[in-house]
Amino acid sequence: SPAVPAGAPARRLDLDGALNDEQRAAVEAGEGPVLVIAGAGSGKTRTLTYRVARMLERGVPPSSLLLLTFTNKAAREMLRRVEELAGGFADVGSLLGGTFHHAAHVLLRQHAGALGFSTGFTVLDREDARDLMATCLAERKLRSDKRFPRPDALLDLVSLATNLQQPVSQVLVDRRRELLPVAPEIFATARRFQQRKAQLHLMDYDDLLAHLKRLLEDHPSIRAELTGRFQGVLVDEYQDTNRLQGDLVDLLVGERRNLTVVGDDCQSIYSFRGAEFTNIIDFPQRYPGCGIYPLTRNYRSTPQVLRLANAVIARNTRQFPKALVSDGPPGAVPQVVPTRDVKAQAAFVAERVLELRARGHRLESMAVLYRAHLHSLELQLELARHGLPFRVRSGVRFFEQPHVKDALAHLRWAHHRMDELAFKRLARKLPGVGAASTEHLWTAWPRWPRSLSLADALAHPDVQALVPRKAQAGFQRFQALMTTLSSGGPRSPGARLADVLA
Known part of the structure; x- marks a missing residue:
């Protein structure tokens, strides 16, 4: 963004007009560890971006802030909002914001030489990493064994081990015991995979995080340089961080402990990908004396939906207790419909779509959500049988x-x-x-x-x-x-x- 002209009048943030009392309290919190427990639809992105803008308004240099989130789309949206809020009094272009992998990539481009890598190292995407794993398997010249995982599955094992910060052997014992008979060859292939990446100056996405952690742990001078640079670290969707990401945050914060994390302990659902639920639950133990700021006013759902959600959430045995309240008008009562099997479930959805269309609702105004794409097969067949046109929202990124x-x-x-x-x-x-x-x-x-x-x-x-x-x-x-x-x-x-x- 363009530099702020010298002598230009400073534009002030309108916290009272833009935020509710809970959001404003989190935004105005002073330095030190801050935990924002943001219920669903409670304006967590608004709160986090206003906190960044408030820091900049207080005079914190943009280049000394690190803003971390989980998807490129979320990162772009957050940086756009920060630019809108703080562009009048700060050059936010020097703020380091993006996904964990993006931030690690930027920092490793500057310091990879300390790890024996060229600073011109190549980053492998998923398909390139799979191809390299396939090459490592070919080099092993293994005899055919139906139990041995394919390159994709072996790559998933290595990735999970990296993100859990566990050896591959532990992942096999805990999650893939059926592969224990071929464990020696799995270990040998995984070692070869790491060797080949090092020889060719390659890093996959997991390596970006793992090598940054190694850089910070093994090179105190570089760690001191980075913790001195980042006066404030802010993390979005903290409930979805895995152990490796949690360790990286702790290392980058350093002794200053000026850390703000935002998340919802009741939306941590990615343990199968390595997300570590205890990162957010145990935050007060890892950062004693932290401020805890709940956001409970929901701007997305009706009171009827929230009553159902609160009743379900109340059964969680480990949580930060809170009850969401709706800011919207009343709506329909949610329905739970038990069905005999997936075919009956698809039939119910199709019949419901037909019923709503008969009442005057446009098909474009309806959506069907499912947990995994494989669950859509029966639904697609049923919709087609009734002559109901539909679009499936899925695909692969362009590159x-x-x-x-x-x-x-x-x-x-x-x-x-x-x-x-x-x-x-x-x-x-x-x-x-x-x-x-x-x-x-x-x-x-x-x-x-x-x-x-x-x-x-x-x-x-x-x-x-x-x-x-x-x-x-x-x-x-x-x-x-x-x-x-x-x-x-x-x-x-x-x-x-x-x-x-x-």
């Missing part, structure tokens, strides 16, 4: 779509011929080239001198000899494309690829 990743792999390899993951992704796409042929081609590849152009290396007889006969035609097309992309000239590889695709 993770296979065809986009294929295009990017061409550019990556044209730019850096030792990018193993990019090469293997491309090779496996060629008709007639399998995992074994891909490994043979890559094993031979580093032998060719860097002075040899990419086109000449691909055309070398020794490379051609490793291409299976049934893959020759596809490899020739691949060779021609890579020759085009790696050729010199004023146009970038991206522009040349766009020409080819057009």
Whole structure:
């Protein structure tokens, strides 16, 4: 954001007009550990962003604040709101805000050298990490065993172990005992996965957090620099933090202890992903003397819905007691409808949709929520049987779509011929080239001198000899494309690829 002009009149925050009494108390809390227990629909984002803006208004430099949340969408929304509130008296562009992984990425770009990584390390997305795990499995040359997990499942094991801060062996004992007979090979493959990432200067998303923790624990001078920089740390959705994220927050706060966490202890539902419920429940024990600020006025639900929610929540054995109150008008009484099975459940939903449409409600005004996408199959069939049009809201992010990743792999390899993951992704796409042929081609590849152009290396007889006969035609097309992309000239590889695709 643009710098605030010298001598410009300072715009003040209107706390009384924008916040209720509970929100204002949390926003105005002084320095030190602050726990905001935000019930559903109680304006937690508004409270957190106003607290950030209030800190800036008090003169805290934006560059000394760290704002952490869980999704890129939530991070963008929070930073936009902070910009709207504080842009008149602070240059919020220097505030470090985003997901845990984004913040870790930014900090590791500055300090990865202390861990033996290049500061130009590559970040693997889920699919790239799976491909590397598949390579590690291929290197092990394991005999077929139906009990052995596939690369995706093995990646999930390693990821969960990292986020729980437990060894893979403990995760197997606690959650996947059926895999114990093949545990030695799982451990060996997991170790190889970590070795390969280190050799290639790669980090997956979990590594960003794990390596930042190692940086802070093993390098006191860097930790002192960062804890000195961050005068205030604020965390959204704290109930969903896992042990690793909780440890990172504690390390970054340091002795100043100026930490604000916002969350709802009654919405912690992600333990299957490693979320640690005790992070929020035990916060007063970890930060003795912390201020606790409940937000109980709900702006989202009717009194009838809240009465049901309060009755359910009251049965929680460990919680910060609170009763939500509605700020809205009365509404319909919620209904719980037991059904015999998933087919009967789908039939009830379809009949209810038909009934509401007959009363004049538009289909576009209706939504059906389900816990997992697999639960939608029977519902989709039932809606189709009744001729009810519907849209399924699901999908993959743009840069993770296979065809986009294929295009990017061409550019990556044209730019850096030792990018193993990019090469293997491309090779496996060629008709007639399998995992074994891909490994043979890559094993031979580093032998060719860097002075040899990419086109000449691909055309070398020794490379051609490793291409299976049934893959020759596809490899020739691949060779021609890579020759085009790696050729010199004023146009970038991206522009040349766009020409080819057009």
